[in-house]
Each structure stands twice: as C-alpha cells, then as structure tokens.
Amino acid sequence: MSEQDWEKTDAFRNTEIPTLLLIAVGAACVAAAWFFYTNRHTSEQGPRAFVMKPEYYDISPVRTVGKKLETLGMACGDCHSDPTDQDPRTAPEIHNKVVLKHGSNNRCFNCHNNGKRDFFAANGGGQIPFSKVETLCAKCHGPTYRDWQRGTHGRRNGYWDKTAGEQKNLVCIACHDPHSPAFKPMKAAPAPLKHNTPGETH
Amino acid sequence: MAEEKDPQGAPFSHPKPYGSGVTRRQFLAVAAAGAAAAAAAALSPLRDFGGFPPLREMLQKHFTELTPGQKKEVLERIASQLQEKYGAAPQLTALPPMDGVQYAYALNIGRCVGCRKCVYACMKENNQSRDPQIQYISVLQMEKGNIDVEKSSIDYEGQVPKEGHYYMPVQCHHCETSPCTKVCPVKATWREPDGIVVVDYNWCIGCRYCEAACPYHARRFNFKEPYLPEKDFNPKIDYLSNRPRPKGTMEKCTFCLQRTRAGKYPACLEVCPTGSRKFGNMLDPDSEISSIIRDKRVYIFKEELGTVPRFYYYTDV
Numbered sequence: 001m002s003e004q005d006w007e008k009t010d011a012f013r014n015t016e017i018p019t020l021l022l023i024a025v026g027a028a029c030v031a032a033a034w035f036f037y038t039n040r041h042t043s044e045q046g047p048r049a050f051v052m053k054p055e056y057y058d059i060s061p062v063r064t065v066g067k068k069l070e071t072l073g074m075a076c077g078d079c080h081s082d083p084t085d086q087d088p089r090t091a092p093e094i095h096n097k098v099v100l101k102h103g104s105n106n107r108c109f110n111c112h113n114n115g116k117r118d119f120f121a122a123n124g125g126g127q128i129p130f131s132k133v134e135t136l137c138a139k140c141h142g143p144t145y146r147d148w149q150r151g152t153h154g155r156r157n158g159y160w161d162k163t164a165g166e167q168k169n170l171v172c173i174a175c176h177d178p179h180s181p182a183f184k185p186m187k188a189a190p191a192p193l194k195h196n197t198p199g200e201t202h
Numbered sequence: 203m204a205e206e207k208d209p210q211g212a213p214f215s216h217p218k219p220y221g222s223g224v225t226r227r228q229f230l231a232v233a234a235a236g237a238a239a240a241a242a243a244a245l246s247p248l249r250d251f252g253g254f255p256p257l258r259e260m261l262q263k264h265f266t267e268l269t270p271g272q273k274k275e276v277l278e279r280i281a282s283q284l285q286e287k288y289g290a291a292p293q294l295t296a297l298p299p300m301d302g303v304q305y306a307y308a309l310n311i312g313r314c315v316g317c318r319k320c321v322y323a324c325m326k327e328n329n330q331s332r333d334p335q336i337q338y339i340s341v342l343q344m345e346k347g348n349i350d351v352e353k354s355s356i357d358y359e360g361q362v363p364k365e366g367h368y369y370m371p372v373q374c375h376h377c378e379t380s381p382c383t384k385v386c387p388v389k390a391t392w393r394e395p396d397g398i399v400v401v402d403y404n405w406c407i408g409c410r411y412c413e414a415a416c417p418y419h420a421r422r423f424n425f426k427e428p429y430l431p432e433k434d435f436n437p438k439i440d441y442l443s444n445r446p447r448p449k450g451t452m453e454k455c456t457f458c459l460q461r462t463r464a465g466k467y468p469a470c471l472e473v474c475p476t477g478s479r480k481f482g483n484m485l486d487p488d489s490e491i492s493s494i495i496r497d498k499r500v501y502i503f504k505e506e507l508g509t510v511p512r513f514y515y516y517t518d519v
Contacts, residue, residue: 018224025236032239036246050332052434056322059473147518151490152498155477157467160489161300164465175477183476189318191357193335 056189061155061174068130069118076117083114101180111136111178137172148172250427264389265402265441277441284446288435296441297463299396303483305457306397306512307468308494309371310478311501312519316341316362316369320470320479324373327458327469328444329436331428338422338455339373339470373470374399374420374455375503375511382412382421391452397512398457400442408450417504418511421454457481484512 069076071094088095088108100106113119119127120136128136138145147153148169155175159165175183254260262268262276273296281294321339330336342354346366358364376399383391383399390405391412413421427449439445440460447453458468462481471479482489494500498516 018229022224022229022232025233028236029239032236032243035243050335052322052326052332057319057326057469057473059323062475147493150493151482152480152493152518153477155474156480156490157472159465160462160467160482161465170477175475183313183315185361185363186315186317186475188316188359188362189322191318191359192321192337192340194357 050193059157061170062184062186063174063177065171065174066130069112069120076112080117098179101182102178105140134172137178259404262404264405266392280441280445284439287446288430288432288437290432290435290437292435292437292439292445294439294441294445295460297460299394299398300463302485304397304485304512305376305462306482306484306491306495306514307376307457308480308491308498308500308514308516310476310480310517310519311368311370311515312517313476313478314341314369314371314474315476316343316358316364316367317475319473319475320371323469323473324455324458326434327436327461328456329430329434329439329446330422330453331424331426331430331447332434333429334426336422336424336428336453338420338453339371340419342370342372343367344370370503370515372418372420372503373513374416374457375418375509375513376455376457378510378512379508381415381417381507381509385411385415387411394442396463398459398462399454400456400459401452401454402442403445403447403451403453406451408452410452412452417507417509421452423452424449 089098089100090096095108098108100108105111109121111120113121113125113127115125116127119129120133122128122135123139134145134148144153151169154172155170156167157170158168160167172178177184256279258275258279263272265273268276277294277296281292284292284294318341321337321341324330324338325332325336328338330338340356342351342356343358343364344351344354344367346368351370351372354370363369376393376397378393378397380393380399383389383393386392387409388405388407390407391399391401393399408423410423413423424447428447430446435446436444438460440463443456443459458466458470462468467481468479471481480490480494482491484491484495486492494516495514498518501515501517502511503513503515
C-alpha cells in the first residue's frame with residue numbers, strides 16, 4: 001500500500017466514522033424517546049374496556065318450552081273436543097300459519113292426538129302428555145332417543161355427579177322446533193381480538 | 203471553527219479537527235446523553251413495579267408440598283389479597299381430586315355450529331384477562347371434507363354455521379403423556395390424579411416452555427398485568443384453576459376444576475346451545491362419556507403425536 005492510500009484511509013477514519021457514530025447515537029436517542037413515549041402512552045391509556053355482553057354466555061336454550069299444548073295462551077282442548085276429518089291447515093285463522101318442514105312427516109295427526117287435543121298421539125291412538133314429549137319424538141327417532149337417554153345427544157345441565165346434585169336433561173323441543181326441526185343458524189359471538197393476543201398466529 | 207485553531211493543518215497532529223466539525227468534548231456529551239436516555243428507557247418498566255410481594259408469598263412452597271395448615275394459610279392470604287383488589291369476598295377453595303374419577307371430554311364435531319358461546323362462558327367463569335384478551339378455547343372454522351387445521355380460520359363473524367364449513371373448538375386436551383408438564387423446569391405444571399393438568403400460578407416462573415411444547419396451542423401467557431373489571435369477577439374460585447392470575451404466569455383450561463370437582467359440568471358445556479359438549483367420569487360405565495368412547499366414532503386430534511388426550515372429538519351425524 002502506498003503512503004497516499006494510508007492518508008486516504010486515515011482521512012476517511014477521521015471524517016466519516018465520527019459522523020456515523022453521531023448518527024448511531026442520535027438513532028439510539030430517538031429509539032429511547034420512542035420507548036418512553038409508547039410506554040407512557042399505554043400506561044396512561046389504561047385498560048381498554050372489552051364489554052362482555054350477557055348474550056355471549058347466556059345458557060338459556062334456543063327455544064322456550066311451555067307447560068302445555070296451547071295456542072295464543074289457550075289450551076287446545078278449550079276449543080276442540082271432537083275429532084276432525086279435515087286437515088287443520090286448511091282451516092282459517094290460526095292453524096293455516098303452521099308451516100310444516102318436518103321431512104316426510106307432513107300430517108298434523110301423526111303427532112297431535114285427534115281425539116284429545118291436549119295430548120300428543122302415541123302409536124295406536126294412545127295419548128302422550130306434553131310433559132313426556134320426548135316419547136312422541138321417539139316414535140320415529142329411536143337411536144336419537146336412545147342417545148338422549150344416555151346423555152350423548154342433546155343438552156344435559158347441572159351435575160355430572162348425580163350424588164352431588166340434580167342433573168337436568170333438556171327435552172327435544174328446547175332446541176328443535178317440532179314443526180321445523182332443523183337446528184336454526186345463530187349469530188356468532190365476536191371473534192377473538194387479534195392485536196392483543198401475543199403468540200396468536202392467526 | 204476547528205480549522206482556525208489548527209492553522210498548520212497537519213494531518214496527524216492533535217487536536218485534529220474532525221471533518222464534521224465536532225470536538226471530542228461535544229461528541230462525548232452527546233454520547234453520554236444518549237447512553238443515559240437508553241439506560242432510562244431500559245429501566246422504565248420498573249416504573250410499573252408495584253412493590254415486592256409479601257415475604258410469606260415469596261417463601262411459599264410448591265402447592266403439592268403444602269401441609270393442610272400451610273394450605274389454609276395460603277388460601278386465606280390470597281383471599282384477602284383478592285378481596286382488596288376486587289371488592290367482593292371470594293370463596294377460595296382447594297378442592298381435592300375425587301377417588302375413582304378420571305375426567306374426559308368429548309365434543310360432537312358434527313353438531314357444533316361455531317357460535318363461540320363456550321369461549322365467553324369460559325372467560326366469564328374463569329376470570330381471564332379482558333385486556334389483553336385471553337381465551338382458552340379457539341373455535342376453528344374448517345372446510346368440509348378437510349381436516350387440515352392450517353387451512354382453518356378463527357376470525358369468522360355473523361351467522362353460523364357457514365355454508366360448506368364445520369367447526370372444531372380446540373382447548374386443553376389434558377393429555378395423559380402431556381408434553382407441557384415434561385418441559386416445565388420447575389414443575390409448576392403437573393397432571394393431577396383425576397387427569398386434570400393444572401398450573402401453580404405462584405410457582406410458575408413464566409419461561410413459556412410449556413406453551414411451546416403444547417401441540418394444541420392450549421396455553422396462554424399473561425404478558426401484561428391481567429385486567430378484569432370488578433363487576434366481571436367470579437368469586438367462586440379455586441387455587442389451581444380460576445383464581446385471578448398474576449402477570450408473567452401461564453394459564454390454561456382446567457376443565458373448570460372448581461366446578462367439576464364439586465360434581466358440576468364445566469361452564470363451556472353448560473352454555474353450549476347444541477349439546478355438542480360432553481363431559482364426565484370415564485370410569486363410570488353409565489356416564490355419557492363412556493357411552494361415547496364405547497359406541498361412537500371417536501377422533502383424536504393429532505393422535506400421531508402420542509399425547510393420549512382426554513379430549514375426544516366424535517360424530518354421530
């Protein structure tokens with residue numbers, strides 16, 4: 001290396017490196033100021049209120065189950081005492097509003113007792129009280145009824161340990177509309193917040 | 203300016219003016235100021251330091267090594283701390299595992315509609331932080347005909363179920379050969395005799411090894427001081443499950459230990475509108491969980507990992 005090259009190198013050292021160092025220190029100061037700022041910002045902002053609406057964790061079933069077979073608050077037997085040979089859906093007023101979407105089961109008296117309107121129809125024309133509605137469904141849905149009895153189909157609430165407390169089996173019509181039994185779509189509770197769950201990869 | 207002090211302009215003489223016109227003194231002053239600012243920034247988290255915990259808390263033994271008397275003392279101390287923080291007097295318990303009970307959970311993957319009620323019932327029951335938000339259950343929206351969780355999404359909104367999709371909620375699987383408990387360097391997490399994997403929040407050092415080891419992404423870490431509004435505080439709490447967690451500790455689903463060891467169903471099961479969630483004692487042949495394992499088509503998530511989960515997915519539709 002010639003002497004001229006050395007001079008060049010030292011000149012470079014003497015002029016450029018301190019400038020670079022100054023820039024680095026300046027950057028460190030900016031970073032420090034930024035850390036300060038963001039830290040103060042979050043601690044002053046305080047906890048953001050995420051509102052847990054009660055509907056997100058409401059345990060009531062999707063349908064309300066009454067105590068008896070009724071229409072507009074009146075028991076069916078209040079109006080009907082005799083069997084009919086007509087399709088009730090052709091009658092005006094109330095029953096023509098019933099839309100039956102229960103598959104091939106599209107006859108009213110498959111389930112409703114034609115003679116005793118306050119009861120459901122058992123096989124052979126017997127009576128099933130409202131409180132035993134699951135045995136009506138069991139006429140066709142045998143395996144589902146078996147699973148419901150075992151607790152593997154449907155909702156079971158309360159205590160898994162029956163010695164510790166009461167176990168409650170919710171009946172078929174607490175979730176299924178008997179006239180349109182498919183489970184209805186519902187609104188989902190909000191998605192998880194993305195920005196404040198570190199480690200979340202989604 | 204510097205040049206005037208050194209008229210000779212000798213290239214290597216001292217003091218040599220720098221090309222930028224900054225003297226050594228100026229440079230050092232700026233460097234010192236920068237170093238001080240950086241040190242202050244590095245130490246700034248200490249401003250949030252809320253003082254040392256009580257000496258008794260620092261000297262507390264591992265939960266499994268506490269004598270009944272010490273356990274009572276610990277529970278009383280934590281209960282009084284919580285009462286001070288949340289106003290309400292908590293019912294803090296340390297329920298023991300029941301004899302002859304092995305818990306298991308089953309989820310009907312064919313019936314879940316993805317409504318996320320389980321997620322929020324869990325948050326409500328287990329006193330998770332609202333900000334940053336911590337949730338134990340991730341409901342994966344999966345494409346029908348596909349079991350690849352990499353193609354799932356968790357950020358769907360609106361009416362559910364969506365056309366062409368099914369839903370797979372994932373939470374702690376309470377594995378029999380749990381990878382998370384194996385990696386814990388201080389044994390702050392372990393598997394209880396009834397099959398529930400728990401964390402001693404007072405013993406956890408926050409290394410997050412367990413979070414990395416879990417193949418189900420079931421563990422959550424308190425990066426910040428958890429925020430829980432007083433009105434949302436659930437006072438029925440247990441030492442090993444839903445008592446509020448301190449910052450820097452790991453937490454996870456405990457099958458609602460505070461409920462299930464008292465004979466109740468977990469909160470996520472209670473709320474499920476479709477009845478997809480099933481829980482019970484595997485050793486009881488009449489329980490719904492035994493019936494599912496015996497009679498239904500059961501699928502184990504990531505079975506090939508050999509984690510032997512106590513959480514099963516099944517279908518009968």
